[in-house]
Amino acid sequence: MLFLSLLLLTACHRSQEPLRLEGEVQGSYYSIIYYDTQQRDFSPQIDSIFALLDSSVNLWVDNSIIRRVNSGKDSVVNHLFVDMYNKSSQIKQYTNGCFNCEIGALVNLYGFGFKNRVDIVDAQIDSLLVPIRNSQISIDCEGESRWTIRNRPQQVEFDFNAIAQGYTVDLIARLFDQNGLESYLIFVGGEVIAKGVKPNGDHWTVGVERPAADKYDQPNIETAIYLDDMSVVTSGNYRKYYEKDGLRFSHTIDPATGRPVSHSLLSATVVSRESWYADAMATAFMVMGLERSLQFIADHPEDTDIQAAFFIYDENGQYSTYATPQFMQLIKEQ
Numbered sequence: 001m002l003f004l005s006l007l008l009l010t011a012c013h014r015s016q017e018p019l020r021l022e023g024e025v026q027g028s029y030y031s032i033i034y035y036d037t038q039q040r041d042f043s044p045q046i047d048s049i050f051a052l053l054d055s056s057v058n059l060w061v062d063n064s065i066i067r068r069v070n071s072g073k074d075s076v077v078n079h080l081f082v083d084m085y086n087k088s089s090q091i092k093q094y095t096n097g098c099f100n101c102e103i104g105a106l107v108n109l110y111g112f113g114f115k116n117r118v119d120i121v122d123a124q125i126d127s128l129l130v131p132i133r134n135s136q137i138s139i140d141c142e143g144e145s146r147w148t149i150r151n152r153p154q155q156v157e158f159d160f161n162a163i164a165q166g167y168t169v170d171l172i173a174r175l176f177d178q179n180g181l182e183s184y185l186i187f188v189g190g191e192v193i194a195k196g197v198k199p200n201g202d203h204w205t206v207g208v209e210r211p212a213a214d215k216y217d218q219p220n221i222e223t224a225i226y227l228d229d230m231s232v233v234t235s236g237n238y239r240k241y242y243e244k245d246g247l248r249f250s251h252t253i254d255p256a257t258g259r260p261v262s263h264s265l266l267s268a269t270v271v272s273r274e275s276w277y278a279d280a281m282a283t284a285f286m287v288m289g290l291e292r293s294l295q296f297i298a299d300h301p302e303d304t305d306i307q308a309a310f311f312i313y314d315e316n317g318q319y320s321t322y323a324t325p326q327f328m329q330l331i332k333e334q
Helices: 002-015 043-057 065-070 079-094 104-109 122-133 161-178 275-288 290-299
Strands: 019-025 028-034 138-141 147-150 184-188 191-195 204-210 220-227 230-236 241-244 247-250 265-272 308-315 318-323
Touching: 019 043, 028 161, 043 065, 043 079, 043 161, 065 079, 079 147, 079 161, 079 275, 104 122, 161 184, 161 191, 161 230, 161 275, 191 204, 191 220, 191 275, 204 230, 204 265, 220 230, 220 318, 230 275, 265 275, 265 290, 275 290, 290 308
Parallel strands: none
Antiparallel strands: 019 028, 028 184, 138 147, 184 191, 191 230, 204 220, 230 265, 241 247, 265 308, 308 318
């Protein structure tokens, strides 16, 4: 009886210890913390998820599917590519074009992709905008695990970076859910999802970064929220930009104009059940700007996945913030 009791106490103690996985992926950093009474190591399965994303939609992998498609070398894609395209198309329609995964050529033109920036003239931008606006791309299923892209103009290139890391977070969360994990936090490149509470009852807490004056500045926390069975994603224009003639140009490209956005919104944070959705909507809000984003939220009260939102914007040279009532309920007392 004593031996059995000791075994139970040891198992209980071990179940309270978090397991951690960390490393570099998709040009960024990931950190995963989870509690598992069986103390299982999920790193092989997670590495497989990373490898699948890299081989499918990573623009920095030479022979990835997306690179072959964009270069015209191939038109055959896999299920992951199709799913990300369908999700992106859904958000494109929902936001009236503020989100668009077909502007990869514009992203590269400005040097925010894997190509170096060159001097840009309006004629170059306009020559890319016409086929993007008139795009009639379709993806046809031609058998098990085989889809073919049709009607892609040469100037239209795919770019899933606005949802790829959120999508990755969701895949890892699905892996954990399928294996019965009830407490975890997954962070990939800034996209976060958390489930349950820690064994001691503490909530997972996530900080929202304050916009930096320079992309090399150390991050500082503007506010912190409790996260329970939800994802949070922040999109901002203060880490990725280029400067020319004393002006700063954001990496957020407005699909309507083909040019970097120029408004006062510095960052948009969205809390949602799925990370890919929060990722996409935060990007769309960065295109819209503050006033249009708030109006969009007000016009879609049925969409509970965008009601908890937080915005940081420039007001006469000073940082100002706006939090929706739903987001205010999540804020951790400082």
